[in-house]
Amino acid sequence: MTDNPSQYVRERATGGRKDLRYPPAPEPLTVPVYDNHAHLEIVDGDDPLTLAEQLDRAEAVGILGVVQASGDVESSRWAVAAASADPRVLAAVAIHPNDAPVYAEAGRLDEAIAIIDELAAHPRVRAIGETGLDFFRTGPEGRDAQFASFEAHIALTKKHGIAMQIHDRDAHDEVLETLARVGAPEKTVFHCFSGDDVMARTCADAGYHLSFAGNVTFKNAQNLRDALKVTPLDRILVETDAPFLTPTPLRGRPNAPYLVPITMRFMASELDMPVDELANRIAENTLRVYGSFTD
Numbered sequence: 690m691t692d693n694p695s696q697y698v699r700e701r702a703t704g705g706r707k708d709l710r711y712p713p714a715p716e717p718l719t720v721p722v723y724d725n726h727a728h729l730e731i732v733d734g735d736d737p738l739t740l741a742e743q744l745d746r747a748e749a750v751g752i753l754g755v756v757q758a759s760g761d762v763e764s765s766r767w768a769v770a771a772a773s774a775d776p777r778v779l780a781a782v783a784i785h786p787n788d789a790p791v792y793a794e795a796g797r798l799d800e801a802i803a804i805i806d807e808l809a810a811h812p813r814v815r816a817i818g819e820t821g822l823d824f825f826r827t828g829p830e831g832r833d834a835q836f837a838s839f840e841a842h843i844a845l846t847k848k849h850g851i852a853m854q855i856h857d858r859d860a861h862d863e864v865l866e867t868l869a870r871v872g873a874p875e876k877t878v879f880h881c882f883s884g885d886d887v888m889a890r891t892c893a894d895a896g897y898h899l900s901f902a903g904n905v906t907f908k909n910a911q912n913l914r915d916a917l918k919v920t921p922l923d924r925i926l927v928e929t930d931a932p933f934l935t936p937t938p939l940r941g942r943p944n945a946p947y948l949v950p951i952t953m954r955f956m957a958s959e960l961d962m963p964v965d966e967l968a969n970r971i972a973e974n975t976l977r978v979y980g981s982f983t984d
Contacts, residue, residue, distance in 0.1 A: 728760075730768070
């Protein structure tokens with residue numbers, strides 16, 4: 690990725706995946722939207738795309754911008770650099786819940802959060818994220834650090850008056866309890882929502898936004914489709930979580946913002962509404978949460 694705004698890039702562990710080609714572009718959307726959450730610093734695929742190539746491909750199919758999410762100090766700095774370099778990018782900065790125990794064990798969690806605080810003051814940073822709780826990859830020994838980091842990130846979100854993107858994996862009750870106890874930021878987004886219709890109603894009633902990714906198309910994800918159907922239209926966002934969660938029928942191949950139209954059309958079908966109408970609502974929601982990409 691030679692034209693990245695900094696030298697920081699990460700290689701994605703591809704495991705046993707066989708087809709690492711980027712998929713062909715889908716039919717463009719008539720009404721454009723935005724990718725609410727992606728990790729474009731991660732190099733993926735047989736022929737990795739530069740930041741500009743990612744954004745150009747996305748724009749060609751009606752994806753006008755990308756919120757670049759972060760998980761550690763280095764990726765947060767990369768996100769700010771990317772957002773500064775291209776008006777199609779806004780930045781979210783944070784220490785990922787799975788990284789919080791690593792920083793804590795090294796005695797650097799407070800230092801890392803202080804750096805996130807500094808970065809969050811940049812005008813192109815429009816969210817703290819991704820932060821939250823993850824009890825799938827981190828065991829009980831790391832939970833104190835996760836809770837401390839989550840609460841610190843909530844405080845930063847309020848301090849800077851921006852949005853918050855939540856990572857919630859196998860920790861639904863604890864995330865909701867923390868938000869209720871500490872007080873959720875005004876603009877709270879559940880990135881890659883993973884709950885069911887009951888949780889979706891709880892989140893909507895609390896004023897949270899639910900962001901749906903390509904996994905809503907997966908055969909075993911009926912809970913996500915049920916959640917989508919009960920979420921008010923003014924609370925729905927769309928994302929890729931690229932390069933992860935590539936939508937059906939392209940699972941296993943690299944994901945990218947230009948594949949958002951596949952997820953959008955699937956969501957519109959599930960909601961039994963025109964894709965243009967859904968796209969218009971989601972675009973409005975995105976700009977209300979993050980502000981203008983061109984400011």
